[in-house]
Amino acid sequence: xxxxxxxxxxxxxxxxxxxxxxxxxxxxxxxxxxxxxxxxxxxxxxxxxxxxxxxxxxxxxxxxxxxxxxxxxxxxxxxxxxxxxxxxxxxxxxxxxxxxxxxxxxxxxxxxxxxxxxxxxxxxxxxxxxxxxxxxxxxxxxxxxxxxxxxxxxxxxxxxxxxxxxxxxxxxxxxxxxxxxxxxxx
Amino acid sequence: xxxxxxxxxxxxxxxxxxxxxxxxxxxxxxxxxxxxxxxxxxxxxxxxxxxxxxxxxxxxxxxxxxxxxxxxxxxxxxxxxxxxxxxxxxxxxxxxxxxxxxxxxxxxxxxxxxxxxxxxxxxxxxxxxxxxxxxxxxxxxxxxxxxxxxxxxxxxxxxxxxxxxxxxxxxxxxxxxxxxxxxxxxxxxxxxxxxxxxxxxxxxxxxxxxxxxxxxxxxxxxxxxxxxxxxxx
Numbered sequence: 060x061x062x063x064x065x066x067x068x069x070x071x072x073x074x075x076x077x078x079x080x081x082x083x084x085x086x087x088x089x090x091x092x093x094x095x096x097x098x099x100x101x102x103x104x105x106x107x108x109x110x111x112x113x114x115x116x117x118x119x120x121x122x123x124x125x126x127x128x129x130x131x132x133x134x135x136x137x138x139x140x141x142x143x144x145x146x147x148x149x150x151x152x153x154x155x156x157x158x159x160x161x162x163x164x165x166x167x168x169x170x171x172x173x174x175x176x177x178x179x180x181x182x183x184x185x186x187x188x189x190x191x192x193x194x195x196x197x198x199x200x201x202x203x204x205x206x207x208x209x210x211x212x213x214x215x216x217x218x219x220x221x222x223x224x225x226x227x228x229x230x231x232x233x234x235x236x237x238x239x240x241x242x243x244x245x
Numbered sequence: 246x247x248x249x250x251x252x253x254x255x256x257x258x259x260x261x262x263x264x265x266x267x268x269x270x271x272x273x274x275x276x277x278x279x280x281x282x283x284x285x286x287x288x289x290x291x292x293x294x295x296x297x298x299x300x301x302x303x304x305x306x307x308x309x310x311x312x313x314x315x316x317x318x319x320x321x322x323x324x325x326x327x328x329x330x331x332x333x334x335x336x337x338x339x340x341x342x343x344x345x346x347x348x349x350x351x352x353x354x355x356x357x358x359x360x361x362x363x364x365x366x367x368x369x370x371x372x373x374x375x376x377x378x379x380x381x382x383x384x385x386x387x388x389x390x391x392x393x394x395x396x397x398x399x400x401x402x403x404x405x406x407x408x409x410x411x412x413x414x415x416x417x418x419x420x421x422x423x424x425x426x427x428x429x430x431x432x433x434x435x436x437x438x439x440x441x442x443x444x445x446x447x448x449x450x451x452x453x454x455x456x457x458x459x460x461x462x463x464x465x466x467x468x469x470x471x472x473x474x475x476x477x478x
Binding site: 063066068069070071072073074075076077078079080085086088089091092093094095096097098107108111121124125128130131132140142 | 308310311317318319320321322323325328329332333335336337339340343346347392393396399400401402403404405406407408409410411418419442443446
């Protein structure tokens with residue numbers, strides 16, 4: 060009851076209800092929705108945040124989102140789910156390896172030449188990391204440039220992923236082969 | 246059913262992501278702010294949206310590569326921020342709880358007070374005979390809803406100005422719970438349960454100062470039950 064001794068009043072100020080998450084604004088539906096859907100601490104994985112870029116269309120972001128979660132319908136993922144047999148899981152570029160997301164986008168001798176081309180064009184060195192999210196982070200942050208540079212590199216990475224995935228689908232389903240250098244020029 | 250997939254451009258699933266949210270906005274805001282959807286309805290709408298998002302049709306499901314729950318997560322949690330219906334429903338109904346607190350002079354509030362009555366500064370709208378909206382709203386206000394427990398009650402606080410519009414025992418103005426909960430035995434004994442903070446303090450001041458307020462409360466309005474000192478210490 061000692062806490063009552065500290066109470067002070069302000070004459071001519073009326074009592075009011077306060078919404079603690081936003082004391083000045085009061086209750087907003089979007090604020091309350093945010094409160095209800097925020098459950099844990101955000102992911103430390105900042106590659107997941109990099110998929111959003113305001114110059115990139117939503118479908119590119121969704122492809123990158125699925126790629127970073129390894130949920131694109133690559134052949135090895137389809138084999139895992141029993142959609143195709145394990146005999147049909149080889150990479151479309153005839154390199155003799157299983158078509159996993161990591162292989163297709165980073166280590167395939169045909170497709171991954173795109174990264175070398177892009178790096179050459181941008182004028183910086185780098186290696187292809189084994190894990191895609193590390194690769195994304197390294198690609199965006201390695202030059203140590205400012206915010207504008209990072210945003211530009213982010214855009215390039217997302218576009219490369221988009222180009223590679225489309226080229227893979229074209230080769231697989233339409234039998235149209237575009238050499239990787241001309242993919243880049245396009 | 247509200248949604249039909251037959252007329253949708255199902256071959257372009259990426260286009261549909263923004264459409265998912267647009268459909269929500271156009272169809273649900275009004276309905277969800279007036280009714281609590283049953284979990285059955287919410288899951289069937291979500292199931293339709295899920296099929297739509299992954300490029301299927303109403304009668305033909307395609308592989309859901311990522312669970313709908315993860316698609317709905319906020320971006321910083323690795324999702325695409327498609328709206329979660331159940332939580333959105335609660336957020337909209339919560340607005341009524343807020344209006345019950347701040348819009349007490351409104352006509353709608355006076356009508357509700359007239360039809361359902363008021364106790365301890367709160368509308369008595371929890372009964373079975375009550376219109377379902379007010380019953381659901383009362384559940385949220387009282388912290389009985391199944392999402393996140395007492396999320397509403399934890400986020401509101403009465404800020405005392407002159408104390409004339411704050412109920413000493415019922416409003417949450419001092420500490421994290423109302424005083425009638427925190428000192429429930431004292432509250433049971435106190436006579437004037439709906440006394441305002443200002444009135445209670447003026448009683449104390451009339452008797453000579455701040456400390457007298459405490460004496461006024463523990464003396465229980467002159468009943469002289471000094472034994473209660475034991476549980477206020």
